[in-house]
Amino acid sequence: MAIDILNAKKVFKEYVKNYNPEDEKVKIKIAHIERVTQIAKKLAQDLKLSQEDIELAELIGLLHDIGRFEQIRKYHTFIDKDSINHGEYGVKILFEEGLIRKFLEDNQYDEIIKLAILNHNKADIEENLNEKQKLHAKIIRDADKTDIFYILTVDDKKAIWESSDLSNDEISDEIYREFIEDKVINYKERKTSADILVSHFAYVYDFNFKETKQIILKNNYLDLLYKRFKFNNKETEERYNKIFQIAKKYLEEKG
DSSP: OOOOHHHHHHHHHHHHTTSOTTOHHHHHHHHHHHHHHHHHHHHHHHTTOOHHHHHHHHHHHHHTTTTHHHHHHHHOOSOGGGSOOHHHHHHIIIIISOTHHHHOSOOTTHHHHHHHHHHTTSSSOOSSOOHHHHHHHHHHHHHHHHHHHHHHHHSOHHHHHSOSOOTTOOOOHHHHHIIIIISSOOGGGOOSHHHHHHHHHGGGGGOOOHHHHHHHHHTTHHHHHHTTOOOSSHHHHHHHHHHHHHHHHHHHHHO
16 A cells, blocks of 8 residues: 555644644754655655655654654653653554554554664664665664754754753763764763764764765755854863864765
8 A cells, every 4th residue: 555645744733733832842843854754755766766665765754753742741851861762652652552553554664664763863773674674764864863953053952952051061071082983972971961962963973875965065064053052161162173073074075
């Protein structure tokens, strides 16, 4: 059975009516999901995938953050370590509570969708996925991070980093080391809002497609994000400058 993406979008709009439309976090998340849906579709088209895979990528984009709304309602934060793993919670809502059947009558895509959502916010894609499962996990990870960069450059600081002023924050030693040496951030190690900011710059290490990197470079997202912050602590300011330079150079070389 074909995917009815128009119906899926109608179902999504009905679902989010259950949440406060005046809540800045809810607004941010709805807009984010709508953009990620389009980015995922475009990536799938650019990769010259079948119409089935294009529609599947679009649907996964629509569903990838479905767990965020209950996270906001219950905890009023986007920080998973302080609340719930929003990817796992989205899978629970969709597949344990049965919401997926409102989006899709057929279950043939359930496993691909489930694995893509579970893996979209992990440090790495889990092993033992087949090629199609891995492909869609990569598409949603790239689409999600691409739009997060957009959000980081324009949206309310407090809604994103839990603070409107990061100037007195510090980048912790372990997070700085992980960025420089490991090229991946252990989210459980993040202690400050500045650490969260560093983890966003580390997204450059995790893009899967050249098309994604070109979007980031074309829109100047790294520079725009970098210019939003200054730090009073001299060491943190030096670390922040170095992180930006490394991230920019890495993206330009890989792009």
